[in-house]
Amino acid sequence: MRHDEYPGKDMKGTVLRLEKSSIYDGDGFRTVVFLKGCPLRCQWCSTPESQKREIESTLDGSITYGKIMTVEEVLVEVRKDSIFYFHSGGGMTLSGGEIMAQHEFVLTLLRRARFEAIDTCIETSFFTKWDIAKPIFETADTVFTDLKIFDEEKHIKYTGVSNKPILENIRNAGTLGADTKYIIRTPLIPGVNDSEEDLEKIGQFLSELPYVHHIQLLPYHRLGTDTYRKLGKEYLLKDVEVPPAEHMEWCRNVIKRYYDHVI
Template structure:
């Protein structure tokens, strides 16, 4: 029987899609809820269809749908047996989830109440007042850190990173029980210099709650979606960094951060 008494039961949000059985978005098997809408415009974005806040119809492809909190949880609950056996749960991703903060907070709060493990993937680009309640109902927080350099962040991501860095400092030093993981995508020739990596490492060294930092090699997985959307792919000439270069980058950041993977 559906319980319609909890906070946010009928609250509506714009969802890009739900994906099942992910093993890359937290521990165990995960059901990933991709929110629609993002204020950033990262030139290497792998989900460009998530950027626009509105539902889009492009060449027969529909991107996005309106779902209530309960409608999402009805889908999430179907995978509870997989969570139980694998230690998985629900991950809310984007887009940027802080673009729909009340919806995400209600979704995570109810999932936690139902003993479903919760994780979020966020840029932390939003107000601290919106971010903090969401962090408090998350078991795991994956937070992006692409640059410490503000000019480069503006150039390649479309917005200043000052708010992101402020929120990361708060999230990384507050008294909380979530696991904090920083993710840095390595974009060849853009943020993989010794100077930028050292700056990222020094910044992360301040975060007392940091569990580990994860380096993600650049890939072109979103290029086909750009084509479907009728948009040029800005990073078409870049190549995935070699294993040797990834090791070099890991060693640079490892001078400042205890655990880098």
Template sequence: MHEKLEITKASEEETTGVVLRIERGSVYDGDGFRTVVFLKGCPLRCLWCSTPESQSHGIEYVKGTTYGQVMSVEDVMKEVRKDSCCYFHSGGGLTLSGGEILAQPIFTRSLLKAAWEECVNTAIETTFFAPWKVVSSILPYVDTAFVDIKMFNNQLHKKYVGSNNKRILENLLKTNELEENFRLIVRVPVIPGINDAQEELEGIGEFCAKLTHLEHVQLLPYHRLGTETYKKLDREYQLADILPPSSEHMSQCRKIVRKHVEKVI
């Protein structure tokens, strides 16, 4: 049984959240042509975060740039509807990203529900770093869930992400109990010298093999996008000396995970 968040139908369209930005025409955040809504706020602090401007929950004003705006569910849906014909022909839809979308649970649930009720395909990009009550309340309105496992080793997770990973892994395992027909795709950012050791990749592969909703695992090569934003925010980018992995290294990492999970891309 799902635990329900307290929200009424009448209030859903007027529910507001803090939106970082909306990007139309993405082909990288789910199937087909997507409208990606980036929300503000994240409780984690990944040292390689490519959108540091999304971490703070509030609206920020930095050197003439405003990061974030308050929008209602209906405000966002007006933007989503502009591309509805493209969703139909491409199999696309709405993707919610962040920040961490579960840091704004009521707004996230209401927005996904509004899209679902209009037959718009929905995808989420998340870490599942939230109480299970929050995670389970939104999944009935999700077609595809992209969930990050940053690291399997808890000590590494604390050091490079800023918290332990117990809640993330527990929530992923709890999805096995759900009957909803959503696609689960686990994403792993491959950071050379940090989480690409064989033992770490073996642990991730063994864990993912236990997930009954899993469609595939996706290994994402580390990049340094967002470094200019760190400069604007007067923040140090702490992984500046790490180079992106080669295609050969990525292939080797996939081979390790593929020992346990059939489909790894």
């Protein structure tokens, strides 16, 4: 096999967009590959254009979301900034939509990036079977998993799916002994998951997971509002206010009653 040939090189995936230099998606300078397709329908989702796997356009046809790319085509873009990864401790981040919805493409990308010594990071809801999540988790240097709502009924109400497989996968991650930096993220949505009871449940759950590096609380924002309008979709949480800094601090302190590493 030639050095530029490898298994899965021509495998195709649906990419939403590539972004450079993100500071929220892992350490250092990064290329973030956003994939299209997600089985969840979070009412606060700020990227409604990432939900459908199919390529789609705005109502007026002026913007098209999504592009079919091969593994190698993605890596050609990722490699362009190798020098910056080296100096900043950065690399490639795979995000969504939900990356597990294109798990074969994702695993192939991660394996090749690792082979080329590119640092790998993933952002996932973990809503998938463990058989699918396990090899992907093990091939990433850093993993961010969302823990949106602990209560199952509430989770179904606001995201459209049960959180049972998510909680199970988070627990299973601790059985791997993998050398992965594991971070949990909770988007703080006022009136949805920011009550004392909601936060205490998350804190209690985390207190049983010593392999989790820390939890990040992310304040709700309305950055996707315009995209909902352009796609002709209804934004159900459009009237929710962005939580003030003092409330974010209160939420962190509630979790800290049970679990110290809160950012």
